[in-house]
Amino acid sequence: MHAPVPPRGAFRPGFPKPGRLAAFRQWLGPSPFTQLAVLALVLAGLVYFGGNVLATMDRLGLKPGFAFLSQRANFEIGESLIAYSASDSYGRALLAGLLNTVTVAFFGCMLATILGTLLGIMRLSDNLVISTAVRTYVELFRNTPLLLQLFLWSALFHALPAPRRAISLFDSIFLTNRGVFLPRPVVVVMPSLTGLVAALLAVGLVPLIARRLFQVRAVLRWQVVSGALAIIAIIAWVSGLSLAAEWPVKGGFNLSGGLSLTPEFAGLLTGLTLNSAAAIAEIVRSGIQSVGKGQWEAARALGLKPRQIMRLIVLPQALRVITPLMTSSYLDLTKNSSLAVAIGFPDLVSVANTIGNTTGQSLEAIVLIAGVYLLLNLGVSLLMNRYNRRLLAKEARRA
């Protein structure tokens, strides 16, 4: 924070007086009685409205509190990572919803980062066709409501042909109106040479790539990483474990096997990813552009090649601008995943809303939603502040 504005009479010459009361008085600042009055007013408002809520709940025959969470839910959830049925408790339904939110947010952030970074760099391309195309994409997705985009994606995934006439990409991805079918990675026991090859690659290539890509001096760290990878690979080889994929197979009327995503999940994930990718592309682009022209010119004068300039000079400086913005865009994506409720994907908000409607305990349901999102936000901003402080400290050392 910058220096706070000193109000009249706040400045006291000399050393601060010792003592708890004086310290508290200093923390409290000027006009303590006005402050206490405001606090009392706020508390009175809360008590008044809270009292009304309790009275209303009493009139409706509801008991405030979270005891209802252990009751039988009696409603189904479209999809869930954990086993869930209508005979499970409300608490378990909420957990299923939370896990769905986490899943869509996690994959959304990952895919949006990859796509957004690519687009951001393409946006800076010399090639007019590429930069214009990316610009159009970004403007389109940032100037229309996300909810509208989600409606459109959801409609699109529901309008795909039936499994019998599925659209297939390379015979491994199938698009149908029952969902999207992808190959699923599975661990199989299969004695083979792949483990040995992987081990050799890990030992030889990882440090090489790491050093070439990032010019990392800390060789030791990379030795540790590659060592760990090598050990894993050797264990895998000795025990005959290996990675393979389970492919979806087209049957008569449906597809079996593989990883299937429901149309709702696919629509939500696509919508969130494409929307956030547009935001991230702008962040990456503005980050790269925030590095002054002089930096490019100086690096060119030193005889560095364009790719080296990007890697050694521009990206490290741009990352400082990019990282905090990227974090807030991840938070946005997670918060935006709550729009799932509008397209029928059972995320946390959607499940909590259903529970609120069926039990009448909407207050508790909303408190749970808000609590989860607040905790998440608080955690991320704490991490971000620590990161920023470390960055500032680094700057100070360098100066």
Place this chain on the structure above:
Amino acid sequence: MSDVRSFSLPLPRRLPQAGLFDSWRNAALTLSSLAVLVWLLWPLLRWALVDAVWTGAAQACSGVEGACWAFIAAKLRFILFGFYPPELQWRPALVTIGIAALLLLSSRPRFWSTRLLVVWLVALPLAWIIMAGSILPPAVSTNQWGGLPLTLLVSLIGLATAFPLAVLLALARRAQMAILRLLAIAFIECLRGVPLIAVLYVAMLIVPMALPADALLDKLLRAQIGITLFVSAYLAEILRAGLQSLPLGQTEAAYSLGLGYWRTMQLVILPQALRAVIPAILNLSIGLILNTSLLAVIGISDLLNTAKTAATDPNWLGFYTESFVFVAILYFAISYSASRYTLWLERRLRAAVS
């Protein structure tokens, strides 16, 4: 709603001239990306233009591969004005045109004055009164309001009512008074930490419970309050950034002139701070107009919801895509022109300072 729209640094180009065919590599890149674009966009173009049906009744659209724009022509009034009684639709039309004219007028910095502010402060309640028909009966309940005027009104009223609240919150957050500071921080962080949809649920479900047993608050009004509070938290953070951008010397100079806290803020600090964050406020407003579409989730007929409802007309069943694409174009036109204007204004303001 944290946006990064502002940029103005020159693009560092690796090659002296931006080109399409200045090298073999670039030429190949141009051709291949053009090919990909055509492959992606051709089906879309066919759907939207070549195979589309432009006029006629619903029968003309049956069995057609392309878009049915005849649907939009037939349902245009519903999409724009929702369930507002058709014979009274001059009212929402008047409100929409009036707001658009005022917005255009306000976009010229040379018209910026206290008088313009007063005009806005009169115009927004007046728009509400015209829509409700309180002076000129018949009255129309807010349940029947909808479409574009609703989206515009809710966004603009949200912004206008959030502003004084946001100024107080921003000042409180930077004050030395610890209790006020903590209250402001708690309010701002709580609202910024939850999704808008949660705030709207509170407005829909909890606010009626929190009112005395006999009191009733209109549904649209409740949603409006939710949006105002939500926006005020974001606006307060923008204003705080503006306040922080001013050097401490400004405050000290004002105090040494004998101005009190409020006079200092009003005459010296806020005008400068506001000027610094006008582009950020505009970006927030654009985001707000797009975000009011969430009203559709709680069953208020905003522009997105009327588009959705239009496709449930038994005569024109299921033309969702056409409907959504049409309102997408409307939203895009508003939002894109506003963001271009913001860029223009930002450059102008910066030029005025230096």
